[in-house]
Amino acid sequence: DTAVSQTPKYLVTQMGNDKSIKCEQNLGHDTMYWYKQDSKKFLKIMFSYNNKELIINETVPNRFSPKSPDKAHLNLHINSLELGDSAVYFCASSGSGGTGELFFGEGSRLTVL
Amino acid sequence: AQSVTQLDSHVSVSEGTPVLLRCNYSSSYSPSLFWYVQHPNKGLQLLLKYTSAATLVKGINGFEAEFKKSETSFHLTKPSAHMSDAAEYFCVVMGGGSQGNLIFGKGTKLSVKP
Numbered sequence: 205d206t207a208v209s210q211t212p213k214y215l216v217t218q219m220g221n222d223k224s225i226k227c228e229q230n231l232g233h234d235t236m237y238w239y240k241q242d243s244k245k246f247l248k249i250m251f252s253y254n255n256k257e258l259i260i261n262e263t264v265p266n267r268f269s270p271k272s273p274d275k276a277h278l279n280l281h282i283n284s285l286e287l288g289d290s291a292v293y294f295c296a297s298s299g300s301g302g303t304g305e306l307f308f309g310e311g312s313r314l315t316v317l
Numbered sequence: 318a319q320s321v322t323q324l325d326s327h328v329s330v331s332e333g334t335p336v337l338l339r340c341n342y343s344s345s346y347s348p349s350l351f352w353y354v355q356h357p358n359k360g361l362q363l364l365l366k367y368t369s370a371a372t373l374v375k376g377i378n379g380f381e382a383e384f385k386k387s388e389t390s391f392h393l394t395k396p397s398a399h400m401s402d403a404a405e406y407f408c409v410v411m412g413g414g415s416q417g418n419l420i421f422g423k424g425t426k427l428s429v430k431p
Binding site: 208244245246247248249252260294296303304305306308309310311 | 349351355358359360361362363366368405407409411418419421423424
């Protein structure tokens with residue numbers, strides 16, 4: 205019954221590879237997000253989608269491409285992985301109303317070797 | 318531009334004693350402020366939020382925070398710490414544009430000693 209679920213939880217890969225992280229929410233929310241948490245625990249928004257439409261696209265490399273097949277799913281694909289991409293990536297969702305309450309997944313820890 | 322500054326990177330308290338986690342904000346307009354908690358290897362959970370209603374906001378698990386405009390502060394408190402409160406706490410302000418553009422502080426790690 206997990207509200208926001210991400211897979212995989214852990215991902216270890218070599219530099220230069222391409223990888224994807226999947227996210228699904230069963231809360232009926234219209235908006236989904238990807239946040240990146242670095243090794244110092246600092247969290248920053250990467251992307252936001254509302255009803256499958258890109259709303260926020262912060263300054264992230266073009267190697268990162270979000271895809272939203274429907275409003276319950278927001279996947280993150282990363283091309284040509286670099287060492288600096290190592291981080292924990294959090295998916296989140298929110299309902300309408302602008303309350304600022306986000307529901308987060310448990311994170312996907314990406315390690316690039 | 319909106320920002321938050323968490324004044325302590327690490328706070329350690331004994332079980333049963335009060336908790337104070339400090340946060341100052343900077344905003345060009347009346348801010349929406351939040352505290353989120355992250356337990357080890359878990360996602361973040363909303364503790365409480367301030368959206369220009371009452372200045373004293375009560376959250377889950379006995380936490381509360383007071384919005385003080387004159388001091389540009391939004392400190393998080395709890396009268397009596399419990400071992401299960403040990404976690405990372407983030408003070409957050411809503412940025413401009415989308416409701417989900419949350420701007421996070423650098424976090425305060427709360428340790429609770431038995």
